[in-house]
Amino acid sequence: MAENNRAVLQLKEKYAASIIDVVEFRGEVTVTVRKDAIIDILSFLKQSLQYNLLTDLTAVDYMGKKEDRFMMVYLLYSISNKDRLRIKTSVSEADCHIPSATQVWRTANWLEREVFDLFGIVFDNHPDLRRILMTDDWEGHPLRKDYPLQGPDREPYKGRLS
Amino acid sequence: MATTETMTLNMGPQHPSTHGVLRLVLELDGEVITKITPHIGYLHRGVEKLSEHRTYHQILPLTDRLDYLAPMSNNLGYILAVEKLMAVEVPERAETIRVIMTELTRLESHLVWIACHALDIGAMTVFIYAFREREAIMETYELISGARMTSNFFRVGGLSQDVPDEFVRKVSDFIDSMPGYLDQYEGLLTTNPIWLKRTIGNGVISAEDAIDFGITGPALRGSGVDWDLRRDNSYSGYEKYQFKVPVGENCDTFDRYKVRLIEMREACKIVRQGLDRLKPGPVLADNPQVCYPPKENVYNSIEGLIHHFKIASEGFPAPEGEVYQGVEAPKGELGFYIVSDGGNKPQRLRIRPPSFVNLQAIEKMAKGAMIADLVAVIGTLDIVLGEIDR
Amino acid sequence: MGVENPLGENIITTSLDALVNWSRKSSIWPMTFGLACCAIEMMATGASHNDLDRFGIIFRASPRQSDCIIIAGTVTKKMLPVIKTVYEQMPEPKWVIAMGACACSGGIFDTYSVVQGIDEALPVDVYIPGCPPRPEALLFGLMKLQDKIMKDKNSFGSAIGLGERIASAA
Numbered sequence: 266m267a268e269n270n271r272a273v274l275q276l277k278e279k280y281a282a283s284i285i286d287v288v289e290f291r292g293e294v295t296v297t298v299r300k301d302a303i304i305d306i307l308s309f310l311k312q313s314l315q316y317n318l319l320t321d322l323t324a325v326d327y328m329g330k331k332e333d334r335f336m337m338v339y340l341l342y343s344i345s346n347k348d349r350l351r352i353k354t355s356v357s358e359a360d361c362h363i364p365s366a367t368q369v370w371r372t373a374n375w376l377e378r379e380v381f382d383l384f385g386i387v388f389d390n391h392p393d394l395r396r397i398l399m400t401d402d403w404e405g406h407p408l409r410k411d412y413p414l415q416g417p418d419r420e421p422y423k424g425r426l427s
Numbered sequence: 428m429a430t431t432e433t434m435t436l437n438m439g440p441q442h443p444s445t446h447g448v449l450r451l452v453l454e455l456d457g458e459v460i461t462k463i464t465p466h467i468g469y470l471h472r473g474v475e476k477l478s479e480h481r482t483y484h485q486i487l488p489l490t491d492r493l494d495y496l497a498p499m500s501n502n503l504g505y506i507l508a509v510e511k512l513m514a515v516e517v518p519e520r521a522e523t524i525r526v527i528m529t530e531l532t533r534l535e536s537h538l539v540w541i542a543c544h545a546l547d548i549g550a551m552t553v554f555i556y557a558f559r560e561r562e563a564i565m566e567t568y569e570l571i572s573g574a575r576m577t578s579n580f581f582r583v584g585g586l587s588q589d590v591p592d593e594f595v596r597k598v599s600d601f602i603d604s605m606p607g608y609l610d611q612y613e614g615l616l617t618t619n620p621i622w623l624k625r626t627i628g629n630g631v632i633s634a635e636d637a638i639d640f641g642i643t644g645p646a647l648r649g650s651g652v653d654w655d656l657r658r659d660n661s662y663s664g665y666e667k668y669q670f671k672v673p674v675g676e677n678c679d680t681f682d683r684y685k686v687r688l689i690e691m692r693e694a695c696k697i698v699r700q701g702l703d704r705l706k707p708g709p710v711l712a713d714n715p716q717v718c719y720p721p722k723e724n725v726y727n728s729i730e731g732l733i734h735h736f737k738i739a740s741e742g743f744p745a746p747e748g749e750v751y752q753g754v755e756a757p758k759g760e761l762g763f764y765i766v767s768d769g770g771n772k773p774q775r776l777r778i779r780p781p782s783f784v785n786l787q788a789i790e791k792m793a794k795g796a797m798i799a800d801l802v803a804v805i806g807t808l809d810i811v812l813g814e815i816d817r
Numbered sequence: 818m819g820v821e822n823p824l825g826e827n828i829i830t831t832s833l834d835a836l837v838n839w840s841r842k843s844s845i846w847p848m849t850f851g852l853a854c855c856a857i858e859m860m861a862t863g864a865s866h867n868d869l870d871r872f873g874i875i876f877r878a879s880p881r882q883s884d885c886i887i888i889a890g891t892v893t894k895k896m897l898p899v900i901k902t903v904y905e906q907m908p909e910p911k912w913v914i915a916m917g918a919c920a921c922s923g924g925i926f927d928t929y930s931v932v933q934g935i936d937e938a939l940p941v942d943v944y945i946p947g948c949p950p951r952p953e954a955l956l957f958g959l960m961k962l963q964d965k966i967m968k969d970k971n972s973f974g975s976a977i978g979l980g981e982r983i984a985s986a987a
Contacts, residue, residue: 372641473928
């Protein structure tokens with residue numbers, strides 16, 4: 266159960282004030298934390314609990330479904346303990362900033378650039394925050410829910426399911 | 428007084444040895460690389476966005492085209508993620524065929540890797556040989572799914588159909604002859620002085636750096652980290668198979684080459700074990716909420732036809748929640764992260780591309796080397812742009 | 818008759834246009850322009866088992882040495898300027914083959930970043946459907962291009978600077 270997860274026990278002890286929610290679904294533990302403590306928690310997990318591999322870093326757009334529009338997702342893996350942990354933190358549209366995790370893992374560099382490119386979330390203290398997949402002069406952030414699938418300059422084709 | 432300055436050289440996106448549409452901007456001091464700036468996104472097709480507009484069954488063909496050298500590995504990762512989300516049990520025969528096919532896919536992907544890697548370094552014969560063997564795997568693909576590359580063979584809950592009778596004999600013949608072919612490649616490369624000079628000591632990355640950069644798969648094992656998802660976080664019944672996980676020592680291109688070659692031999696052994704385990708039985712779970720009905724019902728009964736139509740047009744609603752499933756694809760850890768809001772389409776589908784993350788380490792691996800060595804590093808990273816850009 | 822035949826059967830009479838067309842169609846050198854999945858099938862066509870060399874087709878890595886460009890894969894908006902540049906670098910006469918559903922029409926990727934068919938930018942001579950097309954389909958497409966080249970008019974004249982080459986419609 267999620268309460269007995271080794272990381273959850275430690276996090277609850279050390280960062281009790283910053284933890285918003287702990288969920289277990291299909292055997293996967295997700296911990297939602299406050300944005301201001303995210304880097305401290307990630308560093309703690311890496312240094313003290315051997316979550317040495319940042320498997321993935323991404324964002325989810327909950328436009329119109331949640332109070333804070335974006336959710337940042339960090340997926341950690343521990344090569345020595347072979348277990349995963351998902352850390353989430355919400356980012357509001359009005360304050361679309363979050364500290365960069367590049368100082369904790371170098372992997373975060375491109376992954377954060379991709380989130381910046383496709384969602385428009387700005388990473389503070391990122392060494393090289395540029396668009397990565399789209400061209401430099403691209404307008405808009407394609408993975409946002411209000412960005413049309415076929416792009417803003419084209420009439421959506423209505424003849425099929427898309 | 429003579430002055431010197433560095434030269435900026437553009438490599439790609441149209442270049443024969445960048446393995447697709449990768450573009451690198453190099454800063455050169457003579458022939459020595461002082462800085463590498465990769466530019467990607469030339470094949471960004473918007474798969475993640477498109478997936479948010481497709482039902483769970485309709486997303487499957489998109490995954491074929493991510494890492495187009497290993498289509499079935501992508502299928503497997505996505506299908507396992509959806510099955511985890513829906514809590515579907517898969518029949519044993521389907522699991523076994525999935526393992527056989529993903530291991531054949533690993534062979535196929537590594538064959539193209541060795542072909543291109545050797546061609547980039549100047550060994551043309553291996554390219555011709557490896558494509559000859561790849562053709563046999565393509566024929567197996569065609570036999571079971573009708574398509575040579577974009578197979579789209581797996582389904583949520585099992586397989587699209589059972590394999591034909593000659594499948595076992597065909598795969599068995601191929602697996603018997605494959606080690607001999609691998610000996611041929613090794614005979615051409617492993618003791619070849621040019622190959623050794625080009626690969627030993629090239630593209631070195633330590634285990635700590637590799638983990639810090641998030642490198643996974645054979646590239647990580649070449650740096651001496653003994654970690655394989657198939658063994659350590661087993662999925663699709665891999666825990667029932669016996670195989671070795673090869674690990675390198677010197678963290679260089681030659682070690683990664685050795686690791687991949689041993690992986691190919693191990694893949695042959697896994698396929699052999701899979702063929703031995705293959706028992707008759709159903710290949711699709713009995714779960715009408717999620718799975719397509721059998722084809723004979725669709726063609727012969729009105730209920731079956733309605734059922735098929737409903738699944739094909741509306742899909743199925745998934746419970747609210749989020750799952751991540753990582754599989755050991757030929758390039759590294761391929762992950763699918765699905766966020767469901769309770770509807771029949773995902774709220775978000777994130778693909779964790781191994782090549783994207785691995786490519787990030789290219790500057791670390793090739794800085795201070797010559798341009799020709801950079802080509803070897805691109806080859807050893809085994810990148811596929813379809814997956815990097817998605 | 819009036820014309821003597823001193824060389825026996827060793828003479829073939831033909832038009833200069835047909836000679837030029839024949840030599841062009843027998844050595845189509847395509848540009849290696851792999852974009853996506855189709856590029857792998859293009860490689861498979863060029864490698865063992867299918868062997869494009871027997872048609873005189875040898876892949877060149879430089880546009881300046883190529884007669885034909887095979888657009889093998891999805892064309893994105895970011896890639897389109899590069900393709901145009903490469904096409905402009907090719908010497909005349911030049912032909913374009915759109916290989917696969919993506920290059921023909923955008924294929925299944927009807928999204929914000931994908932060009933819906935390369936014919937929005939380049940004059941395509943042969944469309945090869947399929948996702949990806951089989952090597953046999955690519956061979957058939959190349960043979961169709963050869964047929965088309967054979968129908969060109971004034972190929973010799975245009976080569977020595979007299980008038981324009983008149984390409985056939987089909």
